Ligand SMILES: *[C@@H]1O[C@H](CO)[C@@H](O)[C@H](O)[C@H]1NC(C)=O
């Protein structure tokens with residue numbers, strides 16, 4: 001065996017050693033006790049507010065988006081929507097929903113929601129939960145998937161039961177009740 005080959009084998013052995021260390025490190029990652037937290041708030045959509053809580057950023061060519069047809073297949077919105085403690089839009093703002101909503105149903109109003117819910121006050125201040133889920137927009141009650149979070153909700157999973165409690169096409173206001181169940185670690 002020549003020196004060059006010997007060197008290559010040494011490099012391989014060294015890499016294996018490093019990989020072993022890395023995987024052991026991962027196995028020893030410490031998490032606290034699992035706990036369950038309920039978060040309850042209201043999502044205050046107002047597309048006629050200044051600035052609007054959701055803006056259309058893309059749509060298929062030749063597809064019309066208007067007040068009575070806001071979610072044709074392919075319509076994509078960026079949203080920054082206040083979250084309040086009570087149903088009243090003027091009640092205390094406890095957070096902001098920020099993300100993307102894309103209409104992904106060919107024949108039904110199904111929106112894919114990739115949204116971060118960041119809490120800005122109260123005991124969850126500066127923590128967030130992330131949702132990545134399809135959302136059947138016309139169902140009175142639907143379920144969204146919580147896929148992660150930050151701060152207190154690091155490595156979270158869970159679900160949100162969401163209920164549309166007010167919808168007004170003329171004023172472009174929609175109020176949605178969220179009851180989020182989060183599984184996370186202490
Ligand atoms: C909105 O667009 C749809 C689909 O093109 C159309 O049928 C409807 O009349 C439009 N409504 C308004 C208020 O313009």
Ligand SMILES: *[C@@H]1O[C@H](CO)[C@@H](O)[C@H](O)[C@H]1NC(C)=O
Nearest residue numbers: 073104105106107108109110
């Ligand atoms: C939507 O409807 C069209 C026309 O009826 C049909 O060809 C298509 O397969 C439907 N798409 C889905 C996903 O059901």
Ligand SMILES: *[C@@H]1O[C@H](CO)[C@@H](O)[C@H](O)[C@H]1NC(C)=O
Nearest residue numbers: 166167168169170171172173
């Ligand atoms: C919807 O909004 C319009 C415009 O703000 C208002 O005149 C109307 O009363 C509202 N309808 C309902 C059912 O709240």
Ligand SMILES: *[C@@H]1O[C@H](CO)[C@@H](O)[C@H](O)[C@H]1NC(C)=O
Nearest residue numbers: 038039040161178179180181
């Ligand atoms: C939220 O959901 C939890 C778990 O399903 C339930 O125990 C709780 O009563 C709900 N809260 C509200 C305000 O609906």
